[in-house]
Each structure stands twice: as C-alpha cells, then as structure tokens.
Amino acid sequence: MLERGKLILTDTFTFSLSWSLYYFFRVRSGWLTYSSEPEFIMPMFVIIVFWIPIFFLFDLYKPWYTKSRVDELATIVRAVTFGVLLLFFIIFIDDQGMGSPVQNRLLIAAYWGIMIFCVGSGRVTVHTFKRKLLEKGIGIHSAIIVGINKRSRELYEMIEQHPALGYRVTGFISLDKRKQHSPYRNVPTLGALDDLSSVIEQHNIRDILIALDSTEHDKLLSIMALCNGHEVSMKIVPDLYDIVSGQARTNQIYGFPLIEVNPELMSQWEQFSKRALDMIVSFSILALGMPLWLLIALLLKLDSRGPVLYTQERVGKDGKTFKIIKFRSMYKNAEEKSGPVWAHKKDPRVTRLGKILRASRLDEIPQFINVLNGDMSLVGPRPERPHFVEKLSKELPLYARRLKVRPGITGWAQVKHKYDESLEDVKKKVKYDLFYIENMSWRMDLKILLNTIYVVLTGRGH
Numbered sequence: 001m002l003e004r005g006k007l008i009l010t011d012t013f014t015f016s017l018s019w020s021l022y023y024f025f026r027v028r029s030g031w032l033t034y035s036s037e038p039e040f041i042m043p044m045f046v047i048i049v050f051w052i053p054i055f056f057l058f059d060l061y062k063p064w065y066t067k068s069r070v071d072e073l074a075t076i077v078r079a080v081t082f083g084v085l086l087l088f089f090i091i092f093i094d095d096q097g098m099g100s101p102v103q104n105r106l107l108i109a110a111y112w113g114i115m116i117f118c119v120g121s122g123r124v125t126v127h128t129f130k131r132k133l134l135e136k137g138i139g140i141h142s143a144i145i146v147g148i149n150k151r152s153r154e155l156y157e158m159i160e161q162h163p164a165l166g167y168r169v170t171g172f173i174s175l176d177k178r179k180q181h182s183p184y185r186n187v188p189t190l191g192a193l194d195d196l197s198s199v200i201e202q203h204n205i206r207d208i209l210i211a212l213d214s215t216e217h218d219k220l221l222s223i224m225a226l227c228n229g230h231e232v233s234m235k236i237v238p239d240l241y242d243i244v245s246g247q248a249r250t251n252q253i254y255g256f257p258l259i260e261v262n263p264e265l266m267s268q269w270e271q272f273s274k275r276a277l278d279m280i281v282s283f284s285i286l287a288l289g290m291p292l293w294l295l296i297a298l299l300l301k302l303d304s305r306g307p308v309l310y311t312q313e314r315v316g317k318d319g320k321t322f323k324i325i326k327f328r329s330m331y332k333n334a335e336e337k338s339g340p341v342w343a344h345k346k347d348p349r350v351t352r353l354g355k356i357l358r359a360s361r362l363d364e365i366p367q368f369i370n371v372l373n374g375d376m377s378l379v380g381p382r383p384e385r386p387h388f389v390e391k392l393s394k395e396l397p398l399y400a401r402r403l404k405v406r407p408g409i410t411g412w413a414q415v416k417h418k419y420d421e422s423l424e425d426v427k428k429k430v431k432y433d434l435f436y437i438e439n440m441s442w443r444m445d446l447k448i449l450l451n452t453i454y455v456v457l458t459g460r461g462h
Contacts, residue, residue: 007126012052014122015047015048015051015119016048017118018111018115018118021114021118022107022110023040023044025114026107054082058268059075059268060079069124069127073120073124080115080119087108134163135164140168141168142170143169144173144200145169145171145173146208147212147213147216148173148174149212152237155209155211156187167207169209172184172189174193175193176192177191190203196223196226200232208233209237210223211237225400228400229319270440278371278378281378282371282378286372296327300327303351303352303353309325309328309366311326314385315384315389316383322376324375325366328351330350360456364410377405377406378409378449379409379449380407380411382407382429392430399430401434410448413429413430415454436448
C-alpha cells in the first residue's frame with residue numbers, strides 16, 4: 001500500500017509537470033493566439049483526476065520492482081496513448097460546439113510526447129532510487145526458501161548477488177523432517193514442511209521461494225495449502241523440462257526463471273469492469289423485475305408457512321462470512337433434525353413452489369442484493385457454508401484457493417455441473433472453479449452469464 005502511494009505521488013507530480021510544459025508550449029510560446037488566455041490551475045487538477053484512474057486500469061500501480069523497466073515503460077506508452085485518444089475525442093466534441101480551429105486539436109500529439117517523457121522519466125527515477133535503497137538493505141522483504149538441494153542453493157546465491165531483488169533469505173525449510181541439515185553460508189534450516197505456517201508468522205515472512213527436485217513435486221499442493229491464510233507471495237523455480245515444453249510461463253529476474261504462484265487474478269481495468277457489470281445487472285434485475293418478485297413472495301406465503309426470504313451464513317472472499325439471501329424453497333426449520341446436508345433430487349424438504357423456483361433458478365434472485373452489498377459477484381465460485389468449508393479444506397488441499405475471489409451467483413462449475421449432492425460432486429466442481437480462477441477475465445464472465453441464461457431457459461440442472 002505504501003509503495004502504491006509513493007507511485008501515485010510521483011505520477012501526480014509528473015502529470016502536473018507535463019501539463020505545465022504543455023501549457024507553456026501551447027500558451028506562452030506565442031505560436032497560437034487566443035481571445036482570452038486559457039486557465040492553468042483548474043485544468044491541471046482535472047487532468048490529474050483524469051489520469052490516475054487510467055493508470056489504475058492499466059495496472060501501473062502494481063509492484064514492479066522485480067519486473068523489467070522496459071515492460072513498465074511499454075505499459076505507460078499504452079496507457080498514455082489510450083488517455084490521449086480519449087482526450088482528443090473530448091476536445092474534438094468541445095471544439096465542434098465552440099468552433100475552435102483544427103490546429104488546436106492537433107496539439108494533443110505534443111501533449112502525448114510530453115506525457116510519455118515526463119511520466120517515464122519519473123518512474124525510472126523512482127525505481128532507480130528504490131533499487132539503490134534495496135542495495136543498501138533498506139526496504140528488503142524477509143523470505144524463506146522451501147527445499148534444500150542444489151537448485152535452492154543456486155537460488156540463494158543469485159539472491160545474494162542481486163540485493164535489488166528485495167529479498168533477504170531468513171532460512172530454509174526442509175521437506176524431510178527426518179534429515180538434519182547444517183546451515184548453508186550461515187543461513188539456518190528453520191524447520192520442516194509441517195512448521196511452515198508457524199515459521200511464516202514467527203519471522204514475518206513476505207515471500208516464499210520454492211525450489212523442488214523433480215521427485216518432490218507431490219509436495220507442492222501441501223506447500224500451497226500451508227501458505228493459505230498468510231499474506232505471502234509464492235514463486236517456484238521451474239524444471240528445465242517445464243520451461244522448454246511450454247508447460248510453465250515464467251518471469252525472469254536477473255536471468256533466473258521463477259513462476260509466480262497466486263498472482264493478481266485480474267487486471268485493474270477488468271476488476272473495475274467486473275464490478276461495474278455486477279452493479280448494473282443486479283440493480284436492473286431487482287428494479288425491472290419487482291412485480292414478479294412481489295408475486296413470488298405472495299405465492300410463497302400462500303404455499304407454505306415461513307418467511308419469504310431465507311438467509312444462511314456462507315464463507316466469502318478471504319474467509320469473511322456473510323448472510324446469503326434467497327427466496328425460501330424449503331419448509332420452515334427443514335434442517336432442524338438433519339443438520340447441514342447437501343440438497344438432492346426429490347428432496348422432501350423442498351416445497352412445491354420451491355421445486356419450481358429451484359428448477360428456474362428464481363430462488364437465487366435475492367442474491368443480487370448480496371452483489372450490490374459487495375459480498376458476492378455475478379460470476380464466481382458458489383459460496384459454501386462454514387461447516388462444509390472446514391471439512392472440504394481438510395480433504396481438498398486447493399479448496400481454500402476458491403476464497404481468493406468473491407463468490408458468485410453463477411459460475412463455470414454451475415453451467416458445467418449440477419447441484420452438489422455429495423463430496424464427489426464438490427470435488428468435480430472444485431476443478432471447474434480452479435479453472436475459472438486461473439482464467440478469470442471480463443470476457444469469461446460474459447461467456448458464463450450467457451451460458452447461465454441458456455441453462456435457465458432450457459431447464460438443465462435440478
């Protein structure tokens with residue numbers, strides 16, 4: 001958060017500098033004449049407010065310290081080009097109404113060049129300064145290396161040679177607690193794999209660097225499961241075979257390949273688009289369908305005793321619990337004797353109207369309130385009850401990965417599989433959920449929503 005704030009302050013300065021240079025070029029140079037001189041201060045504030053969201057959308061406030069400066073500058077060029085084109089059309093529409101000469105609009109090209117030079121120079125200056133601080137040991141993150149082998153030692157030596165990476169290796173984690181390991185270059189072994197979670201807390205670890213032999217790949221899921229719930233980044237040293245065969249997309253830091261595990265799942269602009277779509281669709285459905293929702297409420301009261309709406313505790317993003325809202329489809333106190341169980345075909349707990357609501361998925365409609373509240377999204381893994389999350393997290397090591405994103409009303413698992421009736425159903429759905437999480441995009445959300453409409457209209461599922 002502090003790093004992001006520094007970048008925003010730097011960009012605010014360079015946005016202001018760019019505007020000042022452009023204003024001097026446009027107004028003070030004497031090349032253009034004006035009936036009245038344009039304002040300076042107010043447009044500068046507007047331009048700052050204009051650029052910061054655009055830079056967020058292009059992911060320019062993510063941590064870049066281990067990435068290529070060339071990649072960052074290329075992203076700045078794309079962001080500035082997009083913003084300048086947008087400004088061009090805004091100015092064009094304004095000039096058409098005011099009857100301003102065409103050459104005024106062409107000056108936007110000069111602003112494009114000034115922006116790229118100023119913002120690019122500002123970013124390079126900040127990162128050069130930051131690199132110097134890291135080389136002096138200021139701002140370095142505590143890291144541990146999981147695995148004790150030739151590859152892990154090579155990784156440690158590379159980190160020692162390049163302090164600008166920002167890592168300070170606190171120690172190693174052994175994958176075999178039966179073996180005793182002497183310190184490597186005075187860096188101790190802090191424990192075995194079972195101790196990983198406690199080591200992360202005790203040593204305030206920020207980065208987990210995983211260096212496994214080819215015979216130890218089965219340990220990876222256990223490592224990921226033990227890191228769940230901790231604010232750490234994970235990177236893996238890949239096998240040469242994985243790199244050559246294209247099975248792993250790698251980032252290189254000083255020529256050493258590392259696979260990033262659990263990176264940011266969606267870009268900033270896609271997160272913004274996803275949330276905007278959630279809000280617009282949810283509000284529209286709740287508002288436009290109000291007569292039908294009131295009719296369903298009336299029919300529910302006539303069909304069986306109990307409240308119209310049913311709430312139940314579910315686990316959402318980052319393990320936060322919330323109350324999910326549905327139209328009641330079961331008899332009142334349906335789980336009083338059975339306890340938490342999965343629904344199944346011909347479930348005697350489901351009312352006559354409830355069967356229709358479930359088949360048409362209309363029982364899910366009140367969840368759009370959860371979407372507006374920010375507890376859910378239109379698309380994502382379905383939220384489970386705490387009882388089942390605790391149980392499934394023990395049986396399925398990657399199950400907790402689902403909690404990295406907002407749960408959804410619908411998802412890839414819902415359009416590809418039926419309701420959960422057993423643990424086997426859940427295991428199958430987890431595969432679909434993990435596929436969605438690894439391939440999250442605004443386009444995929446749209447695809448799932450269209451598939452959901454098809455499922456509802458054709459009556460698939462139960």
